[in-house]
Each structure stands twice: as structure tokens, then as C-alpha cells.
Amino acid sequence: MDEHDLCRLEMRAFFGFDSPSNVIKSNVKIDPSRSPFMKERLEILFSGSDLEEIIKQASEFVSHKTFKVTCLNSIALSSTPKLRQPERRSIERKIGEVIQGEADLLEPEVNFGVVLLEGTWHFGIVDESEPIWRFHMQKPHMYSTALSTRVARAVANIAVPHPEGVRAIDPCCGIGTVLVEARSMGIDIVGRDINPLVCLGSRKNLAHFGLEGEVVKGPIAEVTDTYDAAIIDMPYNLFTHITDEGQLDILKAARRITSKLVIVTIEPMDHMIMEAGFEIVDRCVAKKGTFERQVVVCE
Incomplete structure (x- = not known):
């Protein structure tokens, strides 16, 4: 998988800049086990x-x-x-x-x-670095369209590079791939999904790795709390036929509950992001063969 750009985006989130080199000097102290790219x-x-x-x-x-x-x-x-x-x-x-x-x-x-x-x-x-994310590859419940553990871990870091005092939410958490990675790094994050079966699967995946975390059934529109960051892997697969209007509704609801949003999407949605009231501040493309995912950082 070509994750060079994803690595750079994570680096910018951690350190405030990236480097063309394979080594970086910084006063910011990051546990190397947090990143799938640090040795x-x-x-x-x-x-x-x-x-x-x-x-x-x-x-x-x-x-x-x-x-x-x-x-x-x-x-x-x-x-x-x-x-x-x-x-x-x-x-x-x-x-x-x-x-x-x-x-x-x-x-x-x-x-x-x-x-x-x-x-x-x-x-x-x-x-x-300990490749903790590797141990999370074998979950009791998995989706073929779910993010890889490497991508999920990097996305969690991009959304919450410095977890102290930060509250986050994954309001379309699916089977909980991002939740597992985030909770294993001590990120205070809650999950939510409209599908009761995947909510159950998320809870079981967290429990399987000895992690705690709240996963609630319901749409993002019903969220009443506010969060410092949100991560949304836009729903898609053979069983999820979400409309453009549905995607825009999710983004507008996200704008109401958070000041920082990291979106993972398989299709361009810049116009929707701006219509929802967000500004795109950084981005990258993560490739796997001919399959591409965009990771978009919004504020």
C-alpha cells in the first residue's frame, strides 16, 4: 500500500511540519509506538x-x-x-x-x-516502536471495506495528535477499527452508529483487546455533546446506499458538534465540506492498488 502521503500527513499533525528525510528532529515528544510509520x-x-x-x-x-x-x-x-x-x-x-x-x-x-x-x-x-496495530488485525468482527489498522491508527493520530484533555467521537464507527486504535493509544473517544449489529461488533472488538469505550446506537443528528475532534469514515459498501443529501447532513451535524473533523472518503466531497461550514486545512491520498481513499482534515 502506498502510504507515503499518509505518513507525511501524520507527521505534520504530530510535529507541525514534515520532512523529506527519513529522520526528524523535534522537541515534541511522541511515543513511537503510536505511529505505524515510526521505527x-x-x-x-x-x-x-x-x-x-x-x-x-x-x-x-x-x-x-x-x-x-x-x-x-x-x-x-x-x-x-x-x-x-x-x-x-x-x-x-x-x-x-x-x-x-x-x-x-x-x-x-x-x-x-x-x-x-x-x-x-x-x-x-x-x-x-512496538507494532501494536499488528495485533489488532485479527478482530472477532471485521468488514471487508473497513479501514486497515495502519490507516485507522494514522487517522486517529491525525485527528488527535496530542490526546491530553481532548474528547473525540467517531459517529459512523462501523465495526470499530478506528475506535480500537484510538482507545489503545489512550485517546478519549466514543463511538456511534445507526446499525445495531455493528455497534455490537464494535463493543466486542474493543472488549477482545481489553479496551473500554462507549458505543451508542443512533445517528449523528442525535448527538447533543460537543467534542474537540471527530473522525468520519464516510459510509459506503454494497449495503449502504447513502445519498449526497445524507452525506451533507452528516457533515452539517458534525459542524454542530466539533471544531475539528477528519474525513475518510472514497470520492471527492470538497464542495459538501465547505457547504457544511468547514475549511479544509490539510489532506492526503492513501492508495491500495487502484483503490484510493482521501483523508481530509477540516476545521
């Missing part, structure tokens, strides 16, 4: 212009936990070429030998990382 995060403790400076600073560093050191230059990072394995092992050994503490290469309590990036060396704590 790891290095929380920098100190930097230096050369490796000897890093080794000197490491010799003054005390680790109260068992540790190992990993050189992260196993691939090309931005304009910095990869380092060959013997060189990486040598760097790891030189730094590991001078850190005051107990090394454990098999089951360390903390993983320190060192990386050369555009002429500067950085040392810090590595937080590796």
Missing part, C-alpha cells in the same frame, strides 16, 4: 562534534539500570550514509566500556543509542 525515537542526553567527545561525556555518565549501547546508523539517515557493522560494533563497545554501570546485552533495562547525523554525534535513550 524508534532517540531522546538526546548529550551531543558532540566527534566520537571522542561523546566517549568523554559517556565516561562521566552513570547508569543506575543495566544497559546496552546501540549505534543507530544501520541505514542511511538523511544525508548521512550508513556505517558498516564492524564500525557500529566498535562504536558501541567504546562507549559501553566507559559508562559507569552494568552492561547487559541480552535483557537491558535501558537501551542507549548513539547516532551520527549530518556531522554531529548524539547520545541518548532509545525508545523502540
Whole structure:
């Protein structure tokens, strides 16, 4: 699946900008396990212009936990070429030998990382991404037209990049693919759908992964609360014959209950979005073969 543009849209949501590089430097702290596109995060403790400076600073560093050191230059990072394995092992050994503490290469309590990036060396704590979304691929209840877990997770992040104090709603939640991803990341989100069977399926999917979350039967028009963000995967399949008027009604109802809306749609609906009173602030296309979905961010 071509998710390059979706990755960039998620990056802009998290950090406020994107980068053509495969590495990004930011003061915004994001758990890499939240994103299906992040491999790891290095929380920098100190930097230096050369490796000897890093080794000197490491010799003054005390680790109260068992540790190992990993050189992260196993691939090309931005304009910095990869380092060959013997060189990486040598760097790891030189730094590991001078850190005051107990090394454990098999089951360390903390993983320190060192990386050369555009002429500067950085040392810090590595937080590796866990592909939690992969475990959600096998749900008890599934739809063939439902979003993939990767896309659903990215869409949840785009809608709610920083969850603290944010309330969200998925008013056409279907089988709950977005709900599962969002709730697993600690996003405060509720679900809703007009189909009682899919509401039941949503609740069972959440329960299957040990997640809690409210799923209510009813149309978006009946929502009385307001939310900081909403996610709408526009209903479509052989059994859902929604009219243009029906889609516009959903968008107008969304405008009433939220100030931020992320829409997933298989057909252009810019004119409806604007007619409902939203402004499009960002977007991308996620492709799977010849099948395309638009992800549109509105405020």
C-alpha cells in the first residue's frame, strides 16, 4: 500500500511540519509506538562534534539500570550514509566500556543509542516502536471495506495528535477499527452508529483487546455533546446506499458538534465540506492498488 502521503500527513499533525528525510528532529515528544510509520525515537542526553567527545561525556555518565549501547546508523539517515557493522560494533563497545554501570546485552533495562547525523554525534535513550496495530488485525468482527489498522491508527493520530484533555467521537464507527486504535493509544473517544449489529461488533472488538469505550446506537443528528475532534469514515459498501443529501447532513451535524473533523472518503466531497461550514486545512491520498481513499482534515 502506498502510504507515503499518509505518513507525511501524520507527521505534520504530530510535529507541525514534515520532512523529506527519513529522520526528524523535534522537541515534541511522541511515543513511537503510536505511529505505524515510526521505527524508534532517540531522546538526546548529550551531543558532540566527534566520537571522542561523546566517549568523554559517556565516561562521566552513570547508569543506575543495566544497559546496552546501540549505534543507530544501520541505514542511511538523511544525508548521512550508513556505517558498516564492524564500525557500529566498535562504536558501541567504546562507549559501553566507559559508562559507569552494568552492561547487559541480552535483557537491558535501558537501551542507549548513539547516532551520527549530518556531522554531529548524539547520545541518548532509545525508545523502540512496538507494532501494536499488528495485533489488532485479527478482530472477532471485521468488514471487508473497513479501514486497515495502519490507516485507522494514522487517522486517529491525525485527528488527535496530542490526546491530553481532548474528547473525540467517531459517529459512523462501523465495526470499530478506528475506535480500537484510538482507545489503545489512550485517546478519549466514543463511538456511534445507526446499525445495531455493528455497534455490537464494535463493543466486542474493543472488549477482545481489553479496551473500554462507549458505543451508542443512533445517528449523528442525535448527538447533543460537543467534542474537540471527530473522525468520519464516510459510509459506503454494497449495503449502504447513502445519498449526497445524507452525506451533507452528516457533515452539517458534525459542524454542530466539533471544531475539528477528519474525513475518510472514497470520492471527492470538497464542495459538501465547505457547504457544511468547514475549511479544509490539510489532506492526503492513501492508495491500495487502484483503490484510493482521501483523508481530509477540516476545521
